[in-house]
Amino acid sequence: MIRFFRHYIPVSILLLIVIEALLLVFSIYAGVSFRFFDTGAPIPESLGPLMPRAIVFAIVMILSMTIFGLYEYWEWEGGVKGMLLRLGASFMVGFIAMSVIFYLMPDLFLGRGAFTFAFISAMTGITLARLIIFKWADLNAWKRRVLVLGTGSRAAKIDALMKEASTGPRLNIVGYLPLQGTHHYVDHSKILAEQGSLTSIVEKFNIEEIIIAVRDRRGGGLPMDELLECKLKGIKVVELSTFFERETGQLQLESLSASWMVLSEGFQNGLARDLIKRAFDLCVSSIILTLSLPVMLITAILILIESGFPILYKQERVGQDSSIFTVLKFRSMRVDAEKDGKPKWAVQNDDRTTRIGRIIRKVRIDELPQIFNVLKGDMSFVGPRPERPFFVEKLVKEIPYYSSRHSVKPGITGWAQVRASYGASVEDSLEKLQFDLYYIKNHGLFLDLMILFQTAQVVIWGKGAR
Numbered sequence: 081m082i083r084f085f086r087h088y089i090p091v092s093i094l095l096l097i098v099i100e101a102l103l104l105v106f107s108i109y110a111g112v113s114f115r116f117f118d119t120g121a122p123i124p125e126s127l128g129p130l131m132p133r134a135i136v137f138a139i140v141m142i143l144s145m146t147i148f149g150l151y152e153y154w155e156w157e158g159g160v161k162g163m164l165l166r167l168g169a170s171f172m173v174g175f176i177a178m179s180v181i182f183y184l185m186p187d188l189f190l191g192r193g194a195f196t197f198a199f200i201s202a203m204t205g206i207t208l209a210r211l212i213i214f215k216w217a218d219l220n221a222w223k224r225r226v227l228v229l230g231t232g233s234r235a236a237k238i239d240a241l242m243k244e245a246s247t248g249p250r251l252n253i254v255g256y257l258p259l260q261g262t263h264h265y266v267d268h269s270k271i272l273a274e275q276g277s278l279t280s281i282v283e284k285f286n287i288e289e290i291i292i293a294v295r296d297r298r299g300g301g302l303p304m305d306e307l308l309e310c311k312l313k314g315i316k317v318v319e320l321s322t323f324f325e326r327e328t329g330q331l332q333l334e335s336l337s338a339s340w341m342v343l344s345e346g347f348q349n350g351l352a353r354d355l356i357k358r359a360f361d362l363c364v365s366s367i368i369l370t371l372s373l374p375v376m377l378i379t380a381i382l383i384l385i386e387s388g389f390p391i392l393y394k395q396e397r398v399g400q401d402s403s404i405f406t407v408l409k410f411r412s413m414r415v416d417a418e419k420d421g422k423p424k425w426a427v428q429n430d431d432r433t434t435r436i437g438r439i440i441r442k443v444r445i446d447e448l449p450q451i452f453n454v455l456k457g458d459m460s461f462v463g464p465r466p467e468r469p470f471f472v473e474k475l476v477k478e479i480p481y482y483s484s485r486h487s488v489k490p491g492i493t494g495w496a497q498v499r500a501s502y503g504a505s506v507e508d509s510l511e512k513l514q515f516d517l518y519y520i521k522n523h524g525l526f527l528d529l530m531i532l533f534q535t536a537q538v539v540i541w542g543k544g545a546r
Contacts, residue, residue: 081326085526086346088326093151096213097142103205104138105131111198112190133188137178141202144174147536160214167210171203223252225286228266229302230293231258234320234335236265238293241327251327254285259294259302278306282315289316291323329499330514331521333480341481346521349488356525361461364532365454372448379410379445382436387414392449397466400489405458407466408449412437444539450492462528463491464516467509475509482509485516488523495519495527498534 081088108130145151148170150163178199182189190198228235235256242253255272258264264271274281282290290310294302311317321340324332341347380391393411396404413432433441440446453459459466464485467475476482496515500508519527 085524086522087524087527087530088329097151099209100145100206101138101142103209104141104202105134107198107202107205108134108137108190110201111196112194114197114201115191115194128187133190136181136188137198137202140177140181141171141174143533144170144177146533147173148540149534149537160211163210163214164207167207171199175199224288225252225254226289226291227254227272227282227285227287228256228291228293229259230295231256231264231266231271232293232295233265234295235293237332237334238291238320238323239266239270241324254287256293257281278303279309279313282310282313287315289318291318291320293320325518325521329495329518331517333510333514336481336517341521344521347487353524357460357528358457360525360528361454364461365451368448369451369455372451375445376410376448379436379440379448383411383434386436387411387434390415396469397490398469398472398486399458399466400486402472402483402486404469405453405466407459408452410440410446410449412441412446444535447492454492458489460489460491461493462523462531463489463494464519465494465497465512466490471509475506478506479510479513481517482513484520485513488520493531493535493538495531498531498538 082091082094083089084094112130145167148166150166150170178195182195189195228238238253239256242251253270255270256266257272257274257278272281274284281287287310290307292302292307307317318326319340320335321331321337322344324330324335383391390411393409393413394406395409397407399405412434414434437446450459454461472482494516495518496512499515500512
């Protein structure tokens, strides 16, 4: 993993982006060369330098593939077929986007023939590269060799995490080394029965990283001198909290401590960051508001036809510093959805949802009026989901660190919204809080941009909607 602007990116994914960017740049040169090869004529000077065109093409296509989730994991839903389906869709969107760019900036146009050859070259090269990588990505040579100190309940969470497709291919857990007299909660076949010093075990199994998964560290529970020796030899030593932050994009509450939060890098706000974020909010909100006005108008008419007024739904939510504000959304439920006066979480296939409501919730159109909350300053475009005061009061009592999510402005979309399912219970709220804490710790312009692209993917594939 490489930490880029405080956000972790797998080296394998970064390498894939670099390879595909080079293929996309090369395809422009290949397309132009092939176009004029059969005529024997030199490349016209009127085309000018090709590199600016190649860079624009590479950026557009990589952004398109990002939106379709092609840089998230080595494994995609549906296997090779699912990957090829997303790849084809991303190239179709990329082709449309390039056509618009050529229309707006004709100086970048290569000509129909040259661009067609370049596009075919890019599609062929990236498809072949993906198929090769898809086949070889699971080889142990691609995985870091990891030793886990401990075999208790904390270590068991690592064991469970390795079974997930998004993390398993990146790591090779060589084994779990028991310390003290703890019960074994991990796969017993992975427990190392080796005797000797920690440094000798690390050398024997060619370990690259050590994860500390021990709860009780008092009374010499950890071999600190040997851990220091390993670190000085280039072996990476990480806390369990840092491991989960890196591998899952969330802060696991069970392994979290207030001291780790205070001493670790992050959880910082400042005037410069606030100004940049506000400028980002105003820019993105204005663009999306302009583009979505026709959609919002049609939505308002359909809601009015199906169930009458009110078109907008107003509700109190908890914002930054626990302040209360009124959020705006398109009404997606019946007017009497809470006729008994008791707040209720939305659930899967909620019978209170109208026909139009089910559609606009699926594609997140119901959230669009919140743009006015962003322009007003009550919300940010990216941030934790704003929750109702009734539920906040309950969740603060039941979930540790829940109030920490109110240290930043809530958002229309956020890290938890694109990574977890819709929160409809205390358990779901706990899961989403772990993603929110990661965002609060590491938020910045780069992470906000990543969340925007992943939000587009959520809208396209309808993940997490209720």
